[in-house]
Amino acid sequence: MDSMKRTEKLQIMLDDEELKAIDDWRFTHRMPTRAAAIRELLKRGLIAKDMGDPEPEGKTTTEFRVVPE
Numbered sequence: 001m002d003s004m005k006r007t008e009k010l011q012i013m014l015d016d017e018e019l020k021a022i023d024d025w026r027f028t029h030r031m032p033t034r035a036a037a038i039r040e041l042l043k044r045g046l047i048a049k050d051m052g053d054p055e056p057e058g059k060t061t062t063e064f065r066v067v068p069e
Helices: 016-028 034-047
Strands: none
8 A cells, every 4th residue: 555645635626517527437437435436537637648649728717527518
């Protein structure tokens, strides 16, 4: 088991639809907590190779969504 302590708190804002998508994924995959599910999703996203690069040019923070519009 990893002995590194978590020392940073990350705060993000999600709308109801985004939160539901994360919670649905969490329950489907039997993750113990919402935080654990988010860590797993982040890990999977960071190692994903088949997605193109993001296009941040001219976008505001609210345009980066968990679920597509």
